[in-house]
Amino acid sequence: MTLYLSTNGPLHRLHPLTKLTWLLAVLAAALLGPSGWLPLGLFLVAWLLAAWGGVGRVWLGRNGRILLPLILMLFVIHGFFNPNGQTPLLTLWRLTLTQEGVAYAFLLSSRLATIVGAALLLLLTTHPGDLLTALTERGLPPALAYIISSTLYILPQMQSKATAILQAQQARGLETEGSLWRRARALLPLLAPLVLGALVDSEERAIALESRGFRVRGPKSSLVELPDSPGQRWLRAGLLLGILLLIGWRVWRLFA
């Protein structure tokens, strides 16, 4: 259910917080930095990093699947219907493509691509457990970390349970194929046992968590050691400083 690719590339070996800080810096640059070609440049940097990290092809494929429909939609909506559009570029039937609309769609698309690309790079090269461990070590409440992790891990269990229930109900003659109405009617006999079963399981899981000392107070430890280095700490500090400078520059421009 996670996007993580289990290889041992150079990006995989970086501390999760280094990659997370880089993502935050890219976010800040894309949203607060100068518009124009900067976001697109950051997208290309992410591509180069993905290729260097050994995940370039997967990164590109996933980006394409996520971004292409969204970007196409942005260009259609803003290109033809942006209320600020004044300069016609092209007229199709009664619809006019405007220069301002296209420019705005380009700006949004480049920002979106930059953010999605940077986030994908983090997710493809960082095990979710490692990221949460790193965040917990920096003060994230363990309960919150558990909620985030369990959401990622429990979904496959729910999927396999749903498949088992579907097969059991089909064996009893439930029709799950055919018209929309027939499929909708089949949902209740599937959802009811799934939801009720999940509720029953949740009590047992709560006991299981208690029995593993989940609510024991005091410092926690981690089985996984996340290698860090002075270089990465300096890099993170630099990126955080960059984010602060960007915010400051943006605020200064507001009042200048």
Added chain:
Amino acid sequence: MALVRVTDLTYRYPQTAVPALQNVTFSVEPGEFVAVIGANDAGKSTLCYALTGYVPHFFHGQMDGSVQLAGLETRERPLPELVTLAGLVFQNPTTQMSGVRDTVRGEVGFGLENLGVPRAEMHTRIVEALAMTGTTELAERHPRELSGGQQQRVALAAMLAMRPQLLVLDEPTAQLDPVGSRELFAALQRLSRTGLTLVLATHKLEWAAAYADRLLLLHEGRLVQQGPPQALLTQPQLADWGIAPLPFTEAARQARDEGLWDAERPLPITLADAIVGFLEMRDTSKHF
């Protein structure tokens, strides 16, 4: 000094009229292996929850009497303190997995992380717990991909790694096949030999008879009998308490009534004893 001391325990779940446990009194000595038997709804699971503090802390309800664990009154101590003293393994292997670790090693280490055990010691404890439960070769597998029996042994390992003084198991083989059950009982036998105190609620009388030092028989929430397996499982009135006698014990009893089983010879409570007994009867009796 007893590790567990239960005195006049009566417990009623919230919004129920009939108590799940009534006036139960017994104690468990350190290193003892006690099996709790009884029909469905006899109160076995509730007793397991009471020994580990989930009754009343997790399930609430009305509790009277006293449960002392390592000298501590469970009702007066917070649950997070009690879980460091007593571990609980229960029926469903799947829901016992934390759901947030993708290797068995990580799963076993999850409890240790919560206790703040230093990393080096964590590795030692995990290796030991996996070895004791025969799951060393599963260390790098995903818990979700294991069989029920393997998951149950991993759950056991996760508890052992936390080094509790008492380990309580609530029908851990209920959802396991015969192979999984045998593997789990073999692990329990190894643990018992290390001196760990075990309380096991089970329907599987033949296993309880083979491994437990003492049996507690619950019937409708009351502790009606307790004693060594030999004395308890050969009682003719077992069926009155909702327990089906072991088939080979019953066969030997009928053979004794027919004069085929030596009246001086104890009735068998394990299959091995029964086989030996019947073979000796065959060799010595003219009726065979």
